Amino acid sequence: MLSFLSMRLVKLVVTLFVVITLVFFATRLSGNAIDFIAGEGLDAQSRSELIAYYGLREDILTQYWRYLRGIVEGEFGLSFTERRPVTQVFWERVGPTLQLIGGAILLTLVVAVPAGIFAAVRRRDASAQGVMTLAFLGYATPNFVLATLLLLVFSYWLQILPSAGNGTWAHYLMPVTALSLTYIAALIRYTRNATLDVLGQDYLRTARAKGLSEREVVIRHVLRNTLITVLSVFGLMVTALVSSGAVVIESIFSWRGIGDLLVRAAIRRDYPVLQFGVLAVAVAVVTINTLIDIAYAWVDPRVRLGARLT
Amino acid sequence: MKRVLLGAIAAVLAVQSASAQELRVGVQNMNNYLDPGSDHSNAGSQYYYNSFDTLIDRDHGGSGDFVPGLATEWEIVSPQMIEFTLREGVRFHDGSEMTAEDVVFSLNRMFSPTYPPYLVRKRDRLDNFTRAEATEDGKVRVYTARPEPIFETLLSMQQTMIVPKGYLMGLTGHPEVDEVGDYEAFGLAPVGTGPYRIAEFVPGERIVYERFDDFWGEPAPYERVVATRIPETVSRVTALRSGEVDMITNLAPDQLDLVDGDPNLKTAGSVTPLFHVMIMNVNHPELEDPRIRRALSLAIDRDLLNESLWKGMAEVPSTHTMEEFGELYMPELETFRYDPEEARRLLEEAGYDGATITYDTHSAYYTNGLLAAQAIMEMWDAVGVNGEINVTESWTTCVPEMMTRNWSNPMYFADPFGSFGVMWGPGGPSESCDRFNTDEAYQETWERFRFSETVEERRAAYAELMEFIEQDPPVLPLYRPYEAWGMQADIDWEPLPSHIPYVLDFRAGRITPAAN
Numbered sequence: 001m002l003s004f005l006s007m008r009l010v011k012l013v014v015t016l017f018v019v020i021t022l023v024f025f026a027t028r029l030s031g032n033a034i035d036f037i038a039g040e041g042l043d044a045q046s047r048s049e050l051i052a053y054y055g056l057r058e059d060i061l062t063q064y065w066r067y068l069r070g071i072v073e074g075e076f077g078l079s080f081t082e083r084r085p086v087t088q089v090f091w092e093r094v095g096p097t098l099q100l101i102g103g104a105i106l107l108t109l110v111v112a113v114p115a116g117i118f119a120a121v122r123r124r125d126a127s128a129q130g131v132m133t134l135a136f137l138g139y140a141t142p143n144f145v146l147a148t149l150l151l152l153v154f155s156y157w158l159q160i161l162p163s164a165g166n167g168t169w170a171h172y173l174m175p176v177t178a179l180s181l182t183y184i185a186a187l188i189r190y191t192r193n194a195t196l197d198v199l200g201q202d203y204l205r206t207a208r209a210k211g212l213s214e215r216e217v218v219i220r221h222v223l224r225n226t227l228i229t230v231l232s233v234f235g236l237m238v239t240a241l242v243s244s245g246a247v248v249i250e251s252i253f254s255w256r257g258i259g260d261l262l263v264r265a266a267i268r269r270d271y272p273v274l275q276f277g278v279l280a281v282a283v284a285v286v287t288i289n290t291l292i293d294i295a296y297a298w299v300d301p302r303v304r305l306g307a308r309l310t
Numbered sequence: 311m312k313r314v315l316l317g318a319i320a321a322v323l324a325v326q327s328a329s330a331q332e333l334r335v336g337v338q339n340m341n342n343y344l345d346p347g348s349d350h351s352n353a354g355s356q357y358y359y360n361s362f363d364t365l366i367d368r369d370h371g372g373s374g375d376f377v378p379g380l381a382t383e384w385e386i387v388s389p390q391m392i393e394f395t396l397r398e399g400v401r402f403h404d405g406s407e408m409t410a411e412d413v414v415f416s417l418n419r420m421f422s423p424t425y426p427p428y429l430v431r432k433r434d435r436l437d438n439f440t441r442a443e444a445t446e447d448g449k450v451r452v453y454t455a456r457p458e459p460i461f462e463t464l465l466s467m468q469q470t471m472i473v474p475k476g477y478l479m480g481l482t483g484h485p486e487v488d489e490v491g492d493y494e495a496f497g498l499a500p501v502g503t504g505p506y507r508i509a510e511f512v513p514g515e516r517i518v519y520e521r522f523d524d525f526w527g528e529p530a531p532y533e534r535v536v537a538t539r540i541p542e543t544v545s546r547v548t549a550l551r552s553g554e555v556d557m558i559t560n561l562a563p564d565q566l567d568l569v570d571g572d573p574n575l576k577t578a579g580s581v582t583p584l585f586h587v588m589i590m591n592v593n594h595p596e597l598e599d600p601r602i603r604r605a606l607s608l609a610i611d612r613d614l615l616n617e618s619l620w621k622g623m624a625e626v627p628s629t630h631t632m633e634e635f636g637e638l639y640m641p642e643l644e645t646f647r648y649d650p651e652e653a654r655r656l657l658e659e660a661g662y663d664g665a666t667i668t669y670d671t672h673s674a675y676y677t678n679g680l681l682a683a684q685a686i687m688e689m690w691d692a693v694g695v696n697g698e699i700n701v702t703e704s705w706t707t708c709v710p711e712m713m714t715r716n717w718s719n720p721m722y723f724a725d726p727f728g729s730f731g732v733m734w735g736p737g738g739p740s741e742s743c744d745r746f747n748t749d750e751a752y753q754e755t756w757e758r759f760r761f762s763e764t765v766e767e768r769r770a771a772y773a774e775l776m777e778f779i780e781q782d783p784p785v786l787p788l789y790r791p792y793e794a795w796g797m798q799a800d801i802d803w804e805p806l807p808s809h810i811p812y813v814l815d816f817r818a819g820r821i822t823p824a825a826n
C-alpha cells in the first residue's frame with residue numbers, strides 16, 4: 001500500500017508540473033494581454049509602458065522562472081484586471097461552484113444508482129425500458145440545450161423559478177438539474193450493465209438457495225458488488241464535473257463560480273487568474289483521482305495486490 | 311404537494327421583487343475595477359456618472375449644454391487658462407468635504423501621471439494640459455501648453471471626474487503619498503461626490519448603489535440601485551420578464567421582439583455614438599497603393615449591411631462625424647461612398663494582381679462582426695477582390711502582417727477630436743502602430759483642427775483632414791450600431807445623446823421610477 005501511495009504522489013507532482021508549464025506558455029500564445037486589458041486605441045509608447053507595469057517586459061523564460069519561484073513561495077501574483085491577489089479572487093468563486101457541483105453529484109447518485117439497478121432487475125418490464133429510453137435521451141441532450149429549455153419553460157413562460165444568480169434554494173433547481181442530466185443518464189447505463197453482470201454470478205444463486213428474499217439479494221449482494229464498477233465510473237464523472245462541467249451552466253444561469261471566472265479571465269487574458277485557476281482545478285482533479293484510486297484499492301483487494309506486484 | 315412547492319417558490323420570487331425604492335438592472339458587462347480616470351471601456355462607462363461629478367456638467371436631460379457641476383462658475387481667463395469657482399458644501403461619499411486641494415489633486419493625477427494606466431489617457435486626450443493649481447481665494451486654475459479651444463468639453467469628461475485626495479492616498483502605504491497601490495485599491499473601493507454612493511462593488515459581478523443623502527444636487531430617485539451581471543442575452547430577457555430585474559442592457563435589433571412582444575415590458579434605444587469600422591494597413595506591401603484601399607472601401611455597400619444585419623436601424627455615415635459633435639457635426643461631407651464601378655476601375659488602374667487580402671475579425675467581440683465580414687467578402691468578390699476572413703482571438707491592430715480588420719472608433723467625448731482624433735491623430739494609436747502615416751501637410755491640418763480658436767476654422771480644417779482620409783484611406787466607418795435597453799413598461803428611461811456611449815444615468819429627472 002505504501003509503495004502504491006508513493007507512486008501516486010510522484011505522478012501527482014509530475015502531472016502538476018506539466019499542467020503549470022502548459023498553462024503558462026499556452027496563455028501567452030494567443031496575443032499580448034495588454035491589448036485586451038487596455039482595449040482599443042492604445043498608442044505604441046503607452047503600450048510599452050503598460051507591458052512593463054504588468055511585468056510582461058522580461059523575456060518569457062525569465063517570467064516563467066519568476067512564476068515557478070512564486071509558486072514555491074506561495075505567491076501567485078495579482079490579477080491584471082482586479083489588481084488584488086489571485087488567490088482572493090479565486091476563493092470567492094469556489095463556494096458557489098462547489099455548491100453547484102455538490103448538488104449535481106448528490107442528484108446524480110440519488111437518481112442514477114437506484115434507477116440503474118431497477119432497470120437491470122426489472123429489465124423485461126416496460127417501466128424499466130422506459131427508464132432506459134429516458135436515459136438515452138438524456139445522454140444525447142447537451143446540458144446547455146436543457147439549461148436553455150428549462151430557463152424558457154420555468155422562468156420565461158411559467159415564471160415560477162428565478163433565472164439568474166444563487167440567492168435562494170430555488171435558484172439551485174434548474175442549474176443543478178441541467179448540470180446533472182448527462183451524468184445521471186450515463187450512470188444509469190453503467191449501473192444497469194454492472195448490475196446485469198452481477199446478476200449472472202454464481203454467488204447470487206447461492207444466496208437465493210440459502211433462502212434470502214429477492215429484496216435481500218439485491219440489497220446485500222447485488223448493490224455491494226455493483227458499487228465497485230459504479231465507483232470507478234463515478235470518479236471519472238466527478239473529475240469531469242470539476243474540470244469543465246459547470247462552465248456553460250454558470251454562464252447561462254449567471255452563476256458566479258469558477259467556470260465563469262476562468263472563461264472571463266481567458267477572454268481578458270488575465271494570465272495570473274488563469275494560471276492559478278487551472279492549477280487549482282488540476283490539483284482538485286488529481287487529488288480526487290488519487291482518492292478514488294485509494295478507495296478503489298480499499299474496496300477491491302485485486303488492485304492493491306496488482307500494485308505490489310509491479 | 312406540487313401546489314405547495316410552486317407556492318413556496320412564487321413566494322420567494324415575490325419577496326425579491328417587492329421593494330419599491332429599488333431599481334434592479336441586469337447588465338451584460340461588469341467591470342473588474344472602477345476608476346473613472348484610467349477607464350474608457352464601454353462596460354465601465356455605464357457606471358461612473360451615478361457616483362462621480364466633473365467640474366463642468368452637461369444638461370443631459372435637456373439641451374445638452376454645459377452647466378455647473380462641482381464648479382458653480384468658470385471663466386476662460388486666457389486661451390491657455392481657465393479658472394473655476396468651486397461649489398461650496400460638497401461632500402464625498404466618505405463624509406469628507408471637497409476642497410480645492412481635492413480638485414487640484416484629481417486633475418494633476420491625470421495631467422502629470424505617475425500611475426501608468428493614467429498615462430494612456432493623458433496622451434490620447436489630455437496632452438495639452440500642464441497643471442492645475444489652487445489660488446489663495448480657493449479657486450482652481452487649469453493651464454494648458456497651447457491655446458485650448460475645447461476647455462469645457464475636456465473638463466466635463468469622465469477622466470476628469472473629481473476624487474477625494476485624502477481617502478485615496480490613505481488606502482495603502484504612506485497616508486500622504488499617492489502610491490501605485492493607492493490607485494489600484496481605489497479601483498475596488500471608489501468614492502466620489504455623485505448622487506449615489508457605491509455601497510458594494512463585487513468585481514465582474516455586481517454594483518450596489520445607495521442614495522447619498524449629502525449629495526449637493528437633486529436627490530437620487532432611488533434608495534438603492536443594484537446592477538448585476540447577467541452575461542447571456544436570453545437569461546437577461548428572462549430575468550426581465552420574470553420580474554427579477556427591472557431593466558436590462560445590450561439588446562441588439564433582432565432581440566427587440568423578445569421584449570416588445572410582452573405588454574408589461576418595453577424597449578428604448580438609439581444609434582450608439584460609436585462607429586464599427588474597417589481599418590486598412592497603409593504600410594502593408596499589398597495595400598501600399600491608395601487606389602487598392604479606396605477600391606476596398608468603395609466596394610462595400612454599407613446600406614445593405616445595415617438593412618440585412620441591423621434591420622436598417624443602424625446609421626451609415628457619409629464621413630467620420632456624429633450629430634453629438636454639435637457645431638462640428640458635418641454630415642455634408644462625403645468621404646465614404648459605395649461605387650463598385652469606380653472600385654473596379656481603381657483596381658485595374660493599380661494593377662491589382664488578385665493577391666489575397668485578409669480581413670481579421672474576432673469571433674464574437676463586435677455584434678454582427680463576423681456576419682459583416684462574410685458579407686464584405688462577397689462584396690469584394692463582386693469587384694474582383696480575392697478576400698479571405700481570418701478569424702482570430704488576438705488583437706492584430708499592431709501586427710505588421712495585418713491587412714484589414716474590424717475595429718471600433720467610439721466617441722470618447724463630444725468632439726471630432728474625441729472620436730476620429732483619438733484614433734487617427736499624429737502619433738496616435740494608428741500611426742504609432744505603423745499602419746497609418748501622417749505627413750507634414752496632415753500634421754499642419756491636424757494642428758489647425760485641434761487648436762484653432764473659432765469653430766469655422768476647426769470645421770474647415772476637419773474637412774481637409776477628411777479629404778486626406780478619402781484620398782489615402784486607412785479606415786472606413788461601417789455604421790453606428792443600434793443598441794437598446796429593455797425595461798418594465800412603467801419605468802421611463804432612455805439613453806441621452808449628450809452622454810458618451812452606454813452611460814446608465816439614474817440621476818434625478820433622467821429616470822421615472824415605477825409607481826409601486
